[in-house]
Amino acid sequence: DQQVKQNSPSLSVQEGRISILNCDYTNSMFDYFLWYKKYPAEGPTFLISISSIKDKNEDGRFTVFLNKSAKHLSLHIVPSQPGDSAVYFCAARRGSYIPTFGRGTSLIVHP
Amino acid sequence: GAVVSQHPSWVICKSGTSVKIECRSLDFQATTMFWYRQFPKQSLMLMATSNEGSKATYEQGVEKDKFLINHASLTLSTLTVTSAHPEDSSFYICSAQSRGQEESHYGYTFGSGTRLTVV
Numbered sequence: 001d002q003q004v005k006q007n008s009p010s011l012s013v014q015e016g017r018i019s020i021l022n023c024d025y026t027n028s029m030f031d032y033f034l035w036y037k038k039y040p041a042e043g044p045t046f047l048i049s050i051s052s053i054k055d056k057n058e059d060g061r062f063t064v065f066l067n068k069s070a071k072h073l074s075l076h077i078v079p080s081q082p083g084d085s086a087v088y089f090c091a092a093r094r095g096s097y098i099p100t101f102g103r104g105t106s107l108i109v110h111p
Numbered sequence: 112g113a114v115v116s117q118h119p120s121w122v123i124c125k126s127g128t129s130v131k132i133e134c135r136s137l138d139f140q141a142t143t144m145f146w147y148r149q150f151p152k153q154s155l156m157l158m159a160t161s162n163e164g165s166k167a168t169y170e171q172g173v174e175k176d177k178f179l180i181n182h183a184s185l186t187l188s189t190l191t192v193t194s195a196h197p198e199d200s201s202f203y204i205c206s207a208q209s210r211g212q213e214e215s216h217y218g219y220t221f222g223s224g225t226r227l228t229v230v
Binding site: 101103 | 115117120121153154157160202219222223224226
């Protein structure tokens with residue numbers, strides 16, 4: 001039973017356009033959400049996070065939106081750059097519990 | 112920031128041999144370390160959680176006798192894949208959680224991963 005779902009395994013975007021990566025969760029007890037970026041043959045690196053008390057968090061080109069009623073969050077990258085091409089993992093956590101990860105979405109940004 | 116070093120980055124071994132993977136927290140004390148396995152196009156699957164000085168807690172379905180975890184100090188955890196077989200070929204990633212930072216993303220840092228190929 002997947003508690004964190006990333007239903008799009010891949011996404012292709014033109015450079016300069018917006019990339020939107022989606023994530024759904026089922027456990028209403030999750031109170032902290034994270035996005036990680038992973039290049040091939042490397043470990044994931046933290047990108048951005050959001051607490052359940054907020055609905056938006058912005059950091060430069062990256063913005064995460066949280067819709068608690070829909071149990072949905074999304075990561076927006078504007079403008080997208082070729083260096084953003086990677087696998088993006090959504091993760092959700094309850095308190096200090098270990099995060100639960102989605103399956104990841106592979107983003108390809110074309111020049 | 113917190114840095115987790117994982118070695119080796121890749122290893123090829125013969126079927127039946129054992130392989131040890133090291134995970135070190137370089138600039139902080141890791142109260143807890145985690146070992147993940149990633150299959151192609153799949154999520155990070157948590158294998159086990161290890162606390163310094165105590166036995167690791169394995170997730171359901173993970174063979175503790177096959178995947179030996181040792182967390183002998185606050186900066187080092189090792190995963191030994193014993194009697195490796197081709198089906199053990201995978202990408203193994205460790206993560207470390209620092210003391211006092213459990214509720215912050217800063218307290219959860221990944222290593223660079225180890226690509227294990229068993230031939």
